[in-house]
Amino acid sequence: MELNGHILLCWHAERAGKEVLENTLKKLEKKFPIKQVVYLVQSNSTAEVPDSMGSATIHCIGVDLEDPTEHQVIYQRVRDDIVPLVQHCENQLHINISPGTPAMHSVWLMLSAGGAFPVGTRLWSSQYNKKTNRTSLKPVDFSITTYLAEIRASRQIDPELAHYEPEAKSPARHAALKRLKQYAGLNGHPLLLLGERGTGKTRLVETFLSTIKQRQVVALACGGLDSTVAESLLFGHVKGAFTGAEKEREGLLGKAKGQILFLDEVQDLPRNVQRELVRTLQDPKHRYRRLGSDEENTSDFELVCASNLNFDELRKKLYPDFLDRIAHMTVEIPPLRDCRDDIPDDWQHVWTESRRTVSTPEKAPLSAPLKVLLKEHPLAGNMRDLQRLAVLIMAWLGETTEKEAVEIAIAEWQRWDRIDSSESDLGMGSWNNRVRRFQHRLAIWAKQHYGDWNSAAKALECTPKTLSSHGKNTDQC
Known part of the structure; x- marks a missing residue:
């Protein structure tokens, strides 16, 4: 999905969703030429959403939610899956915070206060009147910021x-x-x-x-x-x-x-x-x-x-x-191998920092071999390993396709790879330090692999309390 021009982002309203969206677009288009709508719909919704409305193309995105009142789940879904799609829309992103549940309303405000949206994002509040079949639309001034926003x-x-x-x-x-x-x-x-x-x-x-x-x-x-x-x-x-x-x-x-x-x-x-x-x-x-x-x-x-x-x-x-x-x-500060969930973001940040010419793609490549490497390699050099890999890929991009450049770069990167297994696999320091680190990493891996503490404990034949205590005990690893 390629987004450009003025974008409207909002949840689907289960009641009068089509009317709310249509009236909101009519109000906004008096001031801003909305070209595309990113329309979030619960995956279990039966709503029928058109491909376009007026002059705007509608991109319907299903969001996996069991309970639309769970603030934390909604926050994580939007932060991880939706916000990256609109990061480049500076001064062109509009968010209607009203459709959806109160939890959905508050998540937009929390993300805004945390500085998650691009510069110049405008928040709007809409109210639909069933009797008149009309929607009022007002700008939302929510100037509260947090340390996340400052960073x-x-x-x-x-x-x-x-x-x-x-x-x-x-x-x-x-x-x-x-x-x-x-x-x-x-x-x-x-x-x-x-x-x-x-x-x-x-x-x-x-x-x-x-x-x-x-x-x-x-x-x-x-x-x-x-x-x-x-x-x-x-x-x-x-x-x-x-x-x-x-x-x-x-x-x-x-x-x-x-x-x-x-x-x-x-x-x-x-x-x-x-x-x-x-x-x-x-x-x-x-x-x-x-x-x-x-x-x-x-x-x-x-x-x-x-x-x-x-x-x-x-x-x-x-x-x-x-x-x-x-x-x-x-x-x-934990090593990258203990932070696998963060490595895709780290990889993009490193790629952006290493990029020197406009001919190099803005988006970091993430092919299947790269995903395997970033998921399984010990990465003893941490960020420096990512930097070296990014530079090698960029060096070959001008001579061949992205797929071939990645394959050549990985082979070259592995050729000069230096892994000290005593440190990268088993931690550092005394026997007790290394044992605690191993237990912590095993617990984290088990939860990620099996989905939750209970399933992981059943597979490893131990108690959920044992696993969760080692998984959360980051002070000791």
């Missing part, structure tokens, strides 16, 4: 930057983002992100955390820095503080005043610098001195640290007092 708005500002979808579909990522949102709301306390390489920790800080905290990010990659350089970069120095200090430097602590100071791969920060930072972090005013200076400065920065090590490994690397200071609030 999605930042994605629209910079669409070529790959973002995590803020409403994750997989249990593991949903729990991690929920915890991250909760912790981000508490200012003045450090935040620690843990996750394998390529899980998008830096991107989460730049998009998710930056948006929620309403602060810019000042970042330092800690790898490969010697003690003096790291100290100078962070604290700054005065002229002549050491050999080569020909002019003064403000330092990142000063630049991060009122912003987020992000220390990436914090395990590589030299120990003496860690000890210096402890003094700054334990001071409510974050006082510090530039190298070679007797004067104290203050900076009200928000500290966020990230590491690709698990907590046990990080404990061995960091100065204990420093780790204590930065780990009050810790969030583990």
Whole structure:
């Protein structure tokens, strides 16, 4: 279905559905040339819907709903299946929020408040009068926004930057983002992100955390820095503080005043610098001195640290007092193999970010071999594996068909694939950590494969409580 021009999106009204749609179109067409209607009908409805009405083509879409009053189910169906169809309709999408049940009405408002619809979407309320057979139509001003809307708005500002979808579909990522949102709301306390390489920790800080905290990010990659350089970069120095200090430097602590100071791969920060930072972090005013200076400065920065090590490994690397200071609030970002439901969205985001020319299709290919790979491969490199695969496909697209380009790219991608089975299949860390991760992954897989906890428990000959406890226990994996 190719949508263009002004689009009307609405539910079918079981009572007087045809009349409501017809009158709504007549009202709208006085101001907007509605060319197409995306008409949502419950899959068990017996409604007869015409192929067109006036000058508008009608696309009837059946939506699988057993109960039209279930807010959560309606929300998920519309968010996952309908919203992607209209994402490109900027300033041309119209939604009649009135037809359907009260639950259906509220879902439109929730999605609008969450920023799910494209920029310029217009909401309308219609009321049908049986006596006069007429429909009134009024615009709906619903300017309430949420942090979801702010994150999605930042994605629209910079669409070529790959973002995590803020409403994750997989249990593991949903729990991690929920915890991250909760912790981000508490200012003045450090935040620690843990996750394998390529899980998008830096991107989460730049998009998710930056948006929620309403602060810019000042970042330092800690790898490969010697003690003096790291100290100078962070604290700054005065002229002549050491050999080569020909002019003064403000330092990142000063630049991060009122912003987020992000220390990436914090395990590589030299120990003496860690000890210096402890003094700054334990001071409510974050006082510090530039190298070679007797004067104290203050900076009200928000500290966020990230590491690709698990907590046990990080404990061995960091100065204990420093780790204590930065780990009050810790969030583990799960690997892609534990978030299979989110990978299609991740794949499209990565494809969009990697796209450089208009000759490359906007929509990421998703052939049967690709679906199998994304569903079953361990993806030890996480987002970086997706990036490498996208680039390889793009490299071959100009020389052959999309199908052949995908086949060649997958073969090339697998040729250079490097899988550390000890980490990608069985987790990281101690025996207990790996066992807990395996149990968690098994429980999640079982639920997805068999449909629910009860069916999965019956197949695996255990209790539903056992499976659900391991499946929901993301803190332990």
